[in-house]
Amino acid sequence: MPGEFLEQRIVGGVSYGSSYTDAYAVTITTTAGGAEYRKLVHPYPVRKFRLVFREALASMWADVVNLYHRCYGRYAGFRVKAFDDFTTAPDGRSAPTRTDQALTYVSSGVYQLVKTYGLDAAGIAIGRPSRVIYKPVSGTVLIAKNGALLVSGVTVDTTTGRVTISPAPAYPADTITGGCEFDIPVRFDVDLQVDQSAPAIRMLEGVELVELLQP
Incomplete structure (x- = not known):
């Protein structure tokens, strides 16, 4: 435990x-x-x-x-x-944006912040590992639905990295993305x-x- x-x-x-x-x-x-x-x-x-x-x-x-x-x-x-790696941007240092990463669906209206690694321009990979972001930095999280920034109805738990969106997006029709600074x-x-x-x-x-x- x-x-x-x-x-x-x-x-x-x-x-x-x-x-x-x-x-x-x-x-x-x-x-x-x-x-x-x-x-x-x-x-x-x-x-x-x-x-x-x-x-x-x-x-x-x-x-x-x-x-x-x-x-x-x-x-x-x-x-x-x-x-060297404190934001969701691909280089780990640039300012985060609302479309940096696709969030992981947890339950209706609840999503988990993550960061995926191993991007290759040629698309060569056996898979791309990801790090669950449990500790986002307060005030840095940006969330988007289908590319549009959500300016209300978003609650971020900075102790778990889970994001709650109200009203709940339609899953899997709506694409939820986000970006933030984070600690390990x-x-x-x-x-x-x-x-x-x-x-x-x-x-x-x-x-x-x-x-x-x-x-």
């Missing part, structure tokens, strides 16, 4: 040297003859961050350390902004290490976070 979640974003002086990966859960069995049998466990990328913070001693506690303790280390989740739900994946690099400066190296697929 999902654990606790704090609806706040980690902040602080993220330094060069930070990195992230997108991993897919694939099991690979190799036969004696060298043939491989590969199974895709789930079609979603799981993002992992390795952050480096250079913090003044006075701000380190407020920015990172207190959050770590509020989360009880690996126990609770929180938000992080992925600076994560948790700490290692114990926090603080290096005393100078009297008033601290380095927090190897702050590892892992995405929560079901926060």
